[in-house]
Amino acid sequence: MYSLLGPALFASLVAAHGHVTNIVINGVSFDGWDINSDPYAETPPVVVAWGTPNTANGFIAPDAYTTSDIICHLDATNAKGHAVVAAGDRVFLQWTPDWPVSHHGPIIDYLASCGSSGCETVDKRTLEFFKIDGVGLVDGTTVPGIWADDQLIAQDSGWMVEIPSNIAPGHYVLRHEMIALHGAGTEGGTQNYPQCFNLQITGSGSDKPSGVLGTDLYRPTDPGILVNIYTSLSTYIVPGPTLYSGAVSISQTTSAITASGTPVTGTGGATGGTTTTSTSKSSTTTLVTTTSATTTTSKTTTTTSAGGSGATQTPYGQCGGSGWAGATACASPAACSSLNPWYSQCVPTAA
DSSP, X not given: OOOOOOHHHHHHHSSOOOOEEEEEETTEEEEOOOXXXXXXXXXXXXXXXXXXXXXXXXXXXXXXXXXXXXXXXXXXXXXXXXXXXXXXXXXXXEEOTTOOTTOOOOEEEEEEEOOTTOSSSOOGGGOEEEEEEEEOEEEOSSTTOXXXXXXXXXXXXXXXXXXXXXXXXXXXEEEEEEEEOTTTTSTTOOEEEEEEEEEEEESSOOBOXXXXXXXXXXXXXXXXXXXXXXXXXXXXXXXXXXXXXTOOOOEEOOOOOOEEEOOBOSSSOSOOOEEEEOOOOOOOOOXXXXXXXXXXXXXXXXXXXXXXXXXXXXXXXXXXXXXOOSOOEEOXXXXXXXXXXXXXXXXXXXX
């Protein structure tokens, strides 16, 4: 289905850190795109997540903001199925449990209508996205602050987003994105991790918000893209267009899984079966978030481990930078590489 990544492209993706494994709607879990196996399958499974050969958990850099890769990630292709969700309900997105605590930044969610033909065949370059959620700097009391990604980490690497209740029924792409700002003090140093999922939204709403093409969402010098998070910030402007007026602020919680879902295909039905009941953790940590463009509320705390004289950092972990007091040596096979004066990272080397 996909060709192997070339050496130059792999090098740009190596400092990379996760993807969404599944989404949960009212307790029903739908599988995402498994980057470790699906790109190599002769017949990939039908899932609700868009496919990509992103086998390195890579990011999209600012120099690709005007290319189609920023829309749903590297060479993304349409999901072949979709999940059904009612307007006003919530979608929980479960990330792999390896997002680095040093990779602070916002979490942003968009919707784009696919029209009457559905999202399985839509041309991603025509999708116009409107923002339904955007959480950035939550508490800037101490540098580099508490960010949306810290909230995600605190609740077992998951994020909840509410589908606005007034959205007109139809087929939509949900574009979910984490942005890492640890290298954003230098132009081109920001890392974008966008992913897309097909939804069929039901309900009686009538809102059809205007949107922005994916290739017009960001520019490398936008204030929320080019920013030094290692200085004191009183506010932070979440990147992208302004929020849709019907966007809803929610408190972050996890979601218990009670069943696994079967993706729906085609555009005719609004129901989908569920199979294989299973159990999972119940809702845990509640963390207040906000969808406003500048966020300075809701205080949380995090802890870090001190690096002793003999300590080594794992691959992709922080190993230096201004004010860093942790381990500066990297576990083999990795070497400490400076991205900017404030952040150095253990980058894997050839074994």
